[in-house]
Amino acid sequence: MNNEQGRKERLDRGIKVRTDGLYAIMSLRELCYLTVPRLVLIVGLLILPLVMPSMYWQRVISIVCIYAFLALGFDFLAHFVGLVCLGGAFFIGVGGYLAAILNTSFGFPPLVTIPIATLLGGAICTLLLLPCLPLRGVYFAIVTLMYPLVLMRIIEALNILGGTDGIMGVASFANRWIEQYFVILMVLLFLFGLRRLVNLDIGLVFRAVKDNDQAVRASGMNISFYKAIAVFVASALGCLGGACLVHIYMWSGISLFALDFSILPIAATVIGGAGTVVGPVLGCFILVPISELLRAFGTLRIVFYCLILVAFIVFRSEGIMVYGQRKYHQFERWVKI
Amino acid sequence: MNNQPILEVQEATKSFGGIVAVNRVSLDVHDGEILGIIGPNGSGKTTLINCVTGFIKMTSGKVLFRGRDISGKPPHKIADMGITRTFQIMRPYYSLPCYKNLVIPLFSPRAKRTGGWRGGGKLGDRDTVGIDILEEIGFERDSFVPYKIASSLPTGYLKRLELARCLALKPEIIICDEIFSGLSMSEIASMVPLIERLQMDGITLIMIEHRLRELFRVANRVMVLNFGEKVIEGSPEEVMADDKVKEVYFGSEEVEEVMSHA
Structure with missing residues (x-):
């Protein structure tokens, strides 16, 4: 009797393990447990432009989304492929200038220039980074850090593409609602798209490259x-951000190659939680508005900003999302099965 | 047995600066054979197979696979032809569960060609095929083991996982770099029939080993390396009886023990 029970348990254990990834939706409560966090994120992002008090803050939301593209790309490359990319500014610049040229010289509307700039920009960036891909170690990081500086100085020195004045008169989005919902929907699309990608078979190959490239x-x-x-x-994501940014500012200049675009996404990834994909987006929604709020402090802005960053790293070094997910999954024990 | 060797190494030489790690070593392996390569630490065994599998470039020499020159090709091309290897220091994908470890080789061009494992169909998706391979190699299907994260596995399972990674590619040659080292006697005892079965399935094996007794049980031929040079090549009995080998392994108790049995 006892023996038989033990045997049955062993068999069940195997079945339990094999069905671990499957969710049997049994009750409304469990359904909520799974969907509410996702719905909160989606609905929250979608109503965000409506609740913003002023046009200024609506613009901030758009900029947050641009940074979110970069942070998503950084998190994907760093934690699922094992490439540390410091080239956010590079992607923004390439995408931005491409969109500006396509718009001013060829007269394409924003909804045409953005997809072209995204794909073409991604291809150009990949091509330029191709030589350092077989190498391991810090080389990729160094090269991506170097490219925006090179391009910036080339444009400045040769006075091409508008030189230091930049390209002016770029068309804007039809109105600010289209602008905001376009970038927000794109962030959501790529957020869930990347999450899906890293769990596909090809995503496993990326993760394996990070774990053990020799194998x-x-x-x-x-x-x-x-x-x-x-x-x-990742670079197409960055270029998408750049193209959107150019159409939002209606101007493309060498400030697109600014170091902010490389560094802030990394800080956002650290704060939001590395390797969670959604964490970096959350990080951007915390960091960028904080930096705007701190404008009241004038020159002391950076000091407070750094203090907040340090506090985050000391007290929640794993990142908000990692911490939050862990706490949330502890609720599971309360659900009766 | 076919006269043309499946793998032929001609005068392989590799020098790191002034040190010649492998010095004009030639060998040939025939279809379905198990070739053992032994030698003391630092005698160039691993370097030799790194050269064969393309992980390091040879200074001079040639590697022929079924008569085709494969020297100088990158490792993924060589693996794509069917020459797979395990690593001495196991290299699983630590962050993935065991069976997901096999999704990666099953995703490779060779597996798609040889196995018809495109996902779906009657063979099932890559996860299913991966679990099948793991079961074949000695993971208990109805236990937790195949589903555990690879970093939590003991050495014995990791060695098997290395072999499974090779098998997923449906290889023609498997080069095992010290597959027995670090295992307990009972683990080795369960590994030996596995090796014998691979041979019966028609896979050619090259085994680098320090565990001579187990190697001599399975190997058809044995080659001895010392200071990067080939000392002798022959059947296990010939090698055991040879004076030069005793000299190479002078003082090694295990060899003395094995020799005395001969």
Whole structure:
């Protein structure tokens, strides 16, 4: 009797393990447990422009989304492919200038220039970064950090593409509602898209490249090819941000290559929770508005900003999302099955 | 047995600066054979197979696979042809569960070609195929083990996982770099039939080993390396009887023990 029970338990255990990834939706409560966090995020983002008090803050939301693109790209490259990318400014610049040129020289409307700038920009960035993809270590980070500086000085020195004045007279979005909902929907699309991607089979290959590139090579796969795909995804995201930014500001200049675009997404990733994909977006929604709020302090702004960053890193170094997810999953014990 | 060797290494030489790690080593392996490579630490065994599998570039020499020159090709191309290897220091994907570890080789071009594992269909998706391979290699299907994160596994399972990664590619040659080292006697005892079965399935094996007794049980031929040079090559009995080998392994108790059994 006892023996038989033990045997049954062993069999059940196997079944339980194999069905671990499956969710049996059994009650409204469990349904809520799974969907509410996602719905809060989606609905929250969608009503955000409506509750903003002024046009100034609505504009801030758009800028937050631009940073969110970069942070998503950074998190994807750093935590799922193992490439540390400091080239946010590079992607923004390439995407921005492409969109500006397509708009002013060829007269394409924003809804045409943005997809073209995204794909073409992603391809250009990937091509330029291709030589350092077979290397391991810090080289990728150094090269991505270098490119925006190079492009900025080239534009400045050769006085091409409007030189230091930049390209003016870029068309804006039809109105500010289209502008905001376009960037917000894009953030949501790429957020859930990337989450899906990293759990597909090809996403597992990316994660394997991060874990152990030699073993991937021994499995008969060209790691440079897979790294190139990943870099294309991340740089296309950045270029999308750049293209949107240019149409929001109606101007494209060398400030697109500013270091902010490289550094702030990294800070947002650290604060939001690395490797969670949604964390970096959350980080952007915390960091960028804080930096706007702190304008009241004038020159002391950066000091307070740094203090907040340090506080986050000391007290919640794992990131808000990692902490939040852990706490949330502890609720599961309360649900009766 | 076919006369043309499946893998032929001609005068492979690799020098790191002034140190010659592998010095004009030639070998040939025939279809379905198990070739053992032994030698003291630092004798160039791993360097030799790193050269064969393309992980490091040879200074000079040639590697022929079924008569085709594969020297100088990148490792993924060589693995794509069917020459797979395990690593001496196990290299699983630590953050993934075991069966997900096999999704990566099953995603490779070779597995898509040889296995028809595109996902879906009657063979099931890659997860299912991965679990099947794991079961074949000695993971208990109805236990937790295949579903555990690879970083939490003991050495014995990791060694098997290395082999499973090779098997997922449906290889023609598996090069095992010290697959027995670090295992307990009972683990080795359960590993030996596995090796024998791989041979019966028609896979050619090259095994680098320090565990001579187990190696001599399975190997058809054994090659001895010392200071990067080939000392002798022959059947296990010939190698055991050779004086030069005793000299190479002078003082090593295990060899003395094995020799005395011979």
